[in-house]
Amino acid sequence: xxxxxxxxxxxxxxxxxxxxxxxxxxxxxxxxxxxxxxxxxxxxxxxxxxxxxxxxxxxxxxxxxxxxxxxxxxxxxxxxxxxxxxxxxxxxxxxxxxxxxxxxxxxxxxxxxxxxxxxxxxxxxxxxxxxxxxxxxxxxxxxxxxxxxxxxxxxxxxxxxxxxxxxxxxxxxxxxxxxxxxxxxxxxxxxxxxxxxxxxxxxxxxxxxxxxxxxxxxxxxxxxxxxxxxxxxxxxxxxxxxxxxxxxxxxxxxxxxxxxxxxxxxxxxxxxxxxxxxxxxxxxxxxxxxxxxxxxxxxxxxxxxxxxxxxxxxxxxxxxxxxxxxxxxxxxxxxxxxxxxxxxxxxxxxxxxxxxxxxxxxxxxxxxxxxxxxx
Amino acid sequence: xxxxxxxxxxxxxxxxxxxxxxxxxxxxxxxxxxxxxxxxxxxxxxxxxxxxxxxxxxxxxxxxxxxxxxxxxxxxxxxxxxxxxxxxxxxxxxxxxxxxxxxxxxxxxxxxxxxxxxxxxxxxxxxxxxxxxxxxxxxxxxxxxxxxxxxxxxxxxxxxxxxxxxxxxxxxxxxxxxxxxxxxxxxxxxxxxxxxxxxxxxxxxxxxxxxxxxxxxxxxxxxxxxxxxxxxxxxxxxxxxxxxxxxxxxxxxxxxxxxxxxxxxxxxxxxxxx
Numbered sequence: 011x012x013x014x015x016x017x018x019x020x021x022x023x024x025x026x027x028x029x030x031x032x033x034x035x036x037x038x039x040x041x042x043x044x045x046x047x048x049x050x051x052x053x054x055x056x057x058x059x060x061x062x063x064x065x066x067x068x069x070x071x072x073x074x075x076x077x078x079x080x081x082x083x084x085x086x087x088x089x090x091x092x093x094x095x096x097x098x099x100x101x102x103x104x105x106x107x108x109x110x111x112x113x114x115x116x117x118x119x120x121x122x123x124x125x126x127x128x129x130x131x132x133x134x135x136x137x138x139x140x141x142x143x144x145x146x147x148x149x150x151x152x153x154x155x156x157x158x159x160x161x162x163x164x165x166x167x168x169x170x171x172x173x174x175x176x177x178x179x180x181x182x183x184x185x186x187x188x189x190x191x192x193x194x195x196x197x198x199x200x201x202x203x204x205x206x207x208x209x210x211x212x213x214x215x216x217x218x219x220x221x222x223x224x225x226x227x228x229x230x231x232x233x234x235x236x237x238x239x240x241x242x243x244x245x246x247x248x249x250x251x252x253x254x255x256x257x258x259x260x261x262x263x264x265x266x267x268x269x270x271x272x273x274x275x276x277x278x279x280x281x282x283x284x285x286x287x288x289x290x291x292x293x294x295x296x297x298x299x300x301x302x303x304x305x306x307x308x309x310x311x312x313x314x315x316x317x318x319x320x321x322x323x324x325x326x327x328x329x330x331x332x333x334x335x336x337x338x339x340x341x342x343x344x345x346x347x348x349x350x351x352x353x354x355x356x357x358x359x360x361x362x363x364x365x366x367x368x369x370x371x372x373x374x375x376x377x378x379x380x381x382x383x384x385x
Numbered sequence: 386x387x388x389x390x391x392x393x394x395x396x397x398x399x400x401x402x403x404x405x406x407x408x409x410x411x412x413x414x415x416x417x418x419x420x421x422x423x424x425x426x427x428x429x430x431x432x433x434x435x436x437x438x439x440x441x442x443x444x445x446x447x448x449x450x451x452x453x454x455x456x457x458x459x460x461x462x463x464x465x466x467x468x469x470x471x472x473x474x475x476x477x478x479x480x481x482x483x484x485x486x487x488x489x490x491x492x493x494x495x496x497x498x499x500x501x502x503x504x505x506x507x508x509x510x511x512x513x514x515x516x517x518x519x520x521x522x523x524x525x526x527x528x529x530x531x532x533x534x535x536x537x538x539x540x541x542x543x544x545x546x547x548x549x550x551x552x553x554x555x556x557x558x559x560x561x562x563x564x565x566x567x568x569x570x571x572x573x574x575x576x577x578x579x580x581x582x583x584x585x586x587x588x589x590x591x592x593x594x595x596x597x598x599x600x601x602x603x604x605x606x607x608x609x610x611x612x613x614x615x616x617x618x619x620x621x622x623x624x625x626x627x628x629x630x631x632x633x634x635x636x637x638x639x640x641x642x643x644x645x646x647x648x649x650x651x652x653x654x655x656x657x658x659x
Contacts, residue, residue, distance in 0.1 A: 112465025326414030
């Protein structure tokens, strides 16, 4: 079993894994090339919506999301009570809204399997929809209401996790600069060298939690790691009161009312390398979509706009697990749009792997080596 | 050696297409994977559900915004429609939004199988063809129905190999073969394709093209799979043109004895030096 751990990457996944490993009595250092809080994490809308994000079938990814949702309540309250920081968890429920009669057919099979998994989702009529969301456009003809979905304020969650890690005595190293080397060590474990750190560091286990940057490890691991950044642009409006009560999803955008009187609207996804600036086109399509679905937003100015880099993979699933032939290195990256939701389950899985415990979920679908074919 | 200069391009609704691979855009894991898979597919016709796209401003759409820079023919589909009237309404919305006048009629009566409703499909094909659309109906693999769709004005017919997204491949190659034999418009095998071998099989049967979405989008590596599909469709088409050998029950040697080394080593009974 490992006793010293280096977590590489201080986004929500890295912080969660570090926190979990320290709770299990391991000696943990977390090394972040830039600032804690991550590139996708702080920019996220913080939705905990495994049903709305998985509408096709209960595949491995859905089951991972679902397991994580179930861990969330206890996990959140523990982090909040250790740190005294509220993550602004709002159990709002969600509504997926529709404009076309043709949307109703696929809803039937979706509702059936969602409810077999305990979603308690229901199809709501136009009249019911307007009771749930009084400001929604009259063009919305129906919706799916899912009461168990919720949201946290992602930047606060990142801050709380960082504070929780400090409280547990984790060595926190930020601004470490670029990775310069990673190699398995002859004496077991692995060592890493970072640009701004004078000496190479060694640990029994290195856990790569580098999000959209994880593909740079291909050269050190001899694996194909097809993780690529997808820019997600988001904007927000000032809210006087709670004007949108639920998480509302449409085919073009989503809206989430936060506790700090902000209404968040996301997301415009595009392919822009590691560029995190917002674009006129990206934000304006959200603005037009907002005006279309919620006419009261027509005249309201955008208060803030920002973008984050979501680590996407070729098959839409993260890379979580050990790396064959490299006993000192494991990986937890590529969570794309679901990093906030997947934090507790990822941390638990990594914690179990670090302790050599049997892992509850089958990890085959998430194996970091699955994109690498030999012979 | 190059073959003849015969131009083997697929023509639908008077349009000469660069590719026989019709590309479904749903369910891709990220916009980057979609873009790269589409490039690898080298497809010219893409399909998408009208109910999913932003009809107010196509350039704002969460899907179409990622492919605007490519020269493509849009084949909006009416998936989710349960009646001919609904499909017609959806087709008109798409045309009104500037998505062109091609439409894939897709009318399902059963949420579990999503099998096409033959009667409503025929009705919608008739109505839309009369209204100037280039109509490509997704249909059951029924030869009689396919010929009626053709008479109703379908620009191509698109029988399914098996239910949408099932990956079960061509469940009734016999029927598909009959449809292909009798059709005077292109036959595109749509739905149920599981892997490139199914696509090659469809093309060898004589299909004019293949429409695939799920087997590409949900592959472990959709970009590589798109390329594999492109090659399989091309290979199947070439094989169809080249003409496969008939099947025989027993072996027939691929080299004849007379011409073989051992045959030559034996004392010859004829020829040689006198």
